[in-house]
Amino acid sequence: MADFFxxxxxxxxxxxxxxxxxxxxxxxxxxxNNLIKKMMGLAIFQTAIILFYVSLGVKDGxxxxxxxxxxxxxxxxxxxxxxxxxxxxxxxVLMLTAIxxxxxxxxxxxxxxxxxxxxxxxxxxxxxxxxxxxxxxDD
Amino acid sequence: xxxxxxxxxAVAITGAVLLYGVSDFPTFGDPRSPASAGVEGGAPSAxxxxxxxxxxxxxxxxxxxxxLADYRGYDTLFETVVVFAAxxxxxxxxxxxxxxxxxxxGPRAGSSIDGDHQRIIVGTTCRLxxxxxxxxxxxxxAHGHHSPGGGxxxxxxxxxxxxxxxxxxxxxxxxxxxxxxxxxxxxxxGIMIYAGFGVLPQLLGKNFxxxxxxxxxxxxxxxxxxRSHSMLGVEIGVALTVMSIMFxxxxxxxxxxxxxxxx
Numbered sequence: 001m002a003d004f005f006x007x008x009x010x011x012x013x014x015x016x017x018x019x020x021x022x023x024x025x026x027x028x029x030x031x032x033n034n035l036i037k038k039m040m041g042l043a044i045f046q047t048a049i050i051l052f053y054v055s056l057g058v059k060d061g062x063x064x065x066x067x068x069x070x071x072x073x074x075x076x077x078x079x080x081x082x083x084x085x086x087x088x089x090x091x092x093v094l095m096l097t098a099i100x101x102x103x104x105x106x107x108x109x110x111x112x113x114x115x116x117x118x119x120x121x122x123x124x125x126x127x128x129x130x131x132x133x134x135x136x137x138d139d
Numbered sequence: 140x141x142x143x144x145x146x147x148x149a150v151a152i153t154g155a156v157l158l159y160g161v162s163d164f165p166t167f168g169d170p171r172s173p174a175s176a177g178v179e180g181g182a183p184s185a186x187x188x189x190x191x192x193x194x195x196x197x198x199x200x201x202x203x204x205x206x207l208a209d210y211r212g213y214d215t216l217f218e219t220v221v222v223f224a225a226x227x228x229x230x231x232x233x234x235x236x237x238x239x240x241x242x243x244x245g246p247r248a249g250s251s252i253d254g255d256h257q258r259i260i261v262g263t264t265c266r267l268x269x270x271x272x273x274x275x276x277x278x279x280x281a282h283g284h285h286s287p288g289g290g291x292x293x294x295x296x297x298x299x300x301x302x303x304x305x306x307x308x309x310x311x312x313x314x315x316x317x318x319x320x321x322x323x324x325x326x327x328x329g330i331m332i333y334a335g336f337g338v339l340p341q342l343l344g345k346n347f348x349x350x351x352x353x354x355x356x357x358x359x360x361x362x363x364x365x366r367s368h369s370m371l372g373v374e375i376g377v378a379l380t381v382m383s384i385m386f387x388x389x390x391x392x393x394x395x396x397x398x399x400x401x402x
Contacts, residue, residue, distance in 0.1 A: 011166035019161060023154040031146035057186075059175055060168040065202040066287060067194055084170040088186040089202040091174070093211060096203065097218040100291045100381055104225035107388035111232045114395060 014055035021048035035113050035123040039106065046102050050095045057088035065089035198363040199284040199370060207289065208370040212348040216333050219377050223330050226384035230323075233396030258308065265307035272300040280378045284367060290374035294381025301386045310390060310398065317386060319398060326383035332376030336369050 009016055025045030032038050065086050117123055120131050165172035177184035189206050199205040207215050273296075280293030305313035337348040345352040350369035351362030359365045390398055 008162055012161050012164055014167045015161040015164055016158065019154055019157045022157075023150045026153065027146050027150045030149060031143045033142075055167065056172070056174045058168050059170040062170065064287070065190070066285075067200040067202070083187045083190045084176075086190050086202070088175045089189055089206055090186045092203050093206045096207065096289070096291055097215060100295060101218055101221050101225075103295075104222045104384060104388065107392065108225050108228045108232070110392055111229045114392065115232055118395070 014058075015052070018048050018052040018055070021045075021051065033125050035116065035125065035128075039109050039113065042109070043102075043106060046098075050098060053091040053095050053098075057091035059084055059087050061085075062087045065092065196363065197366040197370070199367050201284050201286065201289075203287075204284040204289050204370060204374070205366075208284075208373045209348075209350065209366055212337075212373070215373075215377070216337065216348070219330060219333055219380050222384050223326055223380055226326055226387045229388055229391050233391045234398075235396045261307045265303055269300050269303060272303070273297060276300065276378075280374055281371070283374050284370050290377030291381055293374075294378035295385055297378065297382040298385025298389075301382075302389045305389065305393070310394060310400070313386070314390070314398065317383075319387075319390075322383040322387055325379045326387070329376040329378070329380030329383070332379070333373050336373050336376070 022045055025041045025043075025048060028041030029038055029045065032041060062085055065088075067086075113123060116128070120128055122128060122131070165174075170176065173184070175184065175186055177187065189202055189210065193202055193205045193210070194200065197205045197209055199209075276293045276296035278293075279288035279296060280290055283289035283293065301313050301317050304316065336350065336353075339356065340349045340352045341347055343352045343355060350366045352365070353369055354360075354362050354365035357365050357368050359368060394400055
């Protein structure tokens with residue numbers, strides 16, 4: 001057990017955390033009955049993906065991807081091998097926009113939930129299905 | 140009940156498959172991982188190019204900003220459009236005007252004696268805090284290519300400062316400072332600023348969003364500085380759109396689209 005932990009889990013612990021978080025989100029998306037709880041699952045799922053991307057960019061002992069202000073000398077010093085001294089900026093760029101877009105799309109989801117509640121007075125999925133079915137039977 | 144058992148089985152299988160695949164991944168913090176260093180024997184990865192060359196290409200010390208606003212400018216433009224579209228979707232779904240909007244949906248803040256006491260402390264604190272938040276947000280936008288920051292972060296902070304006003308007092312206080320007409324047009328203006336920086340190089344005979352040629356208009360020494368200045372312009376556009384849409388989302392969600400009363 002300890003062997004398994006140190007050889008398999010520890011070197012990849014970031015991926016283990018990401019998979020566990022993502023599965024928590026996926027579980028609540030499938031199993032939960034309340035639409036708001038499903039939104040929460042979606043947000044957890046998204047956070048797991050963001051964690052995954054950002055952890056991909058980490059390099060041991062590297063510094064932030066901001067060169068010093070008079071970066072000309074420093075930039076000249078950076079050769080192909082010492083690109084290891086700065087973390088990978090690409091995942092940061094991708095997740096920076098993804099976070100803001102995530103908030104905006106979550107807002108749209110909450111707006112839809114609000115309209116559903118206004119129309120049916122419930123956010124429980126089974127009750128919603130029953131009420132929608134009753135509407136169709138009336139026609 | 141059945142759904143929970145089924146969900147647990149599905150999640151367990153998916154998780155097991157993912158964790159099995161994870162053992163082949165590079166270890167945490169490995170500087171030689173394919174994402175950071177490219178595949179062995181192949182071309183160097185994009186990130187290595189950015190780290191080595193982007194300062195020379197753009198004269199922007201913050202690599203995240205230079206990748207975000209220049210190399211991947213097309214992507215960022217449409218990310219901003221997605222934020223704008225989300226704001227428009229919320230407007231279309233929730234906003235009600237006319238008769239339905241008449242009755243306020245909740246108790247107005249400060250209407251009771253309890254509320255008044257709360258408003259003195261919270262309101263005064265927020266009156267002191269909001270200018271500081273906004274100044275810092277402007278710094279984050281304007282200094283985004285020299286230090287950590289940029290349009291998205293600064294825009295969210297600016298939006299949060301208006302949300303803070305609405306939370307501390309009531310929504311009307313915030314709406315007198317940033318009316319609905321103002322935030323909707325600011326959101327559109329932000330997109331237009333960004334797209335304008337894309338179209339200008341086209342008018343000068345280059346590709347969409349190829350800022351280097353703007354040196355003729357911006358009177359900078361060399362195309363690199365033109366790229367640096369254009370990135371600042373683009374970030375301002377992003378900040379305007381993000382700020383307006385964040386506030387629009389809050390204002391519409393908290394009042395069920397009536398923009399009256401509020402929390």
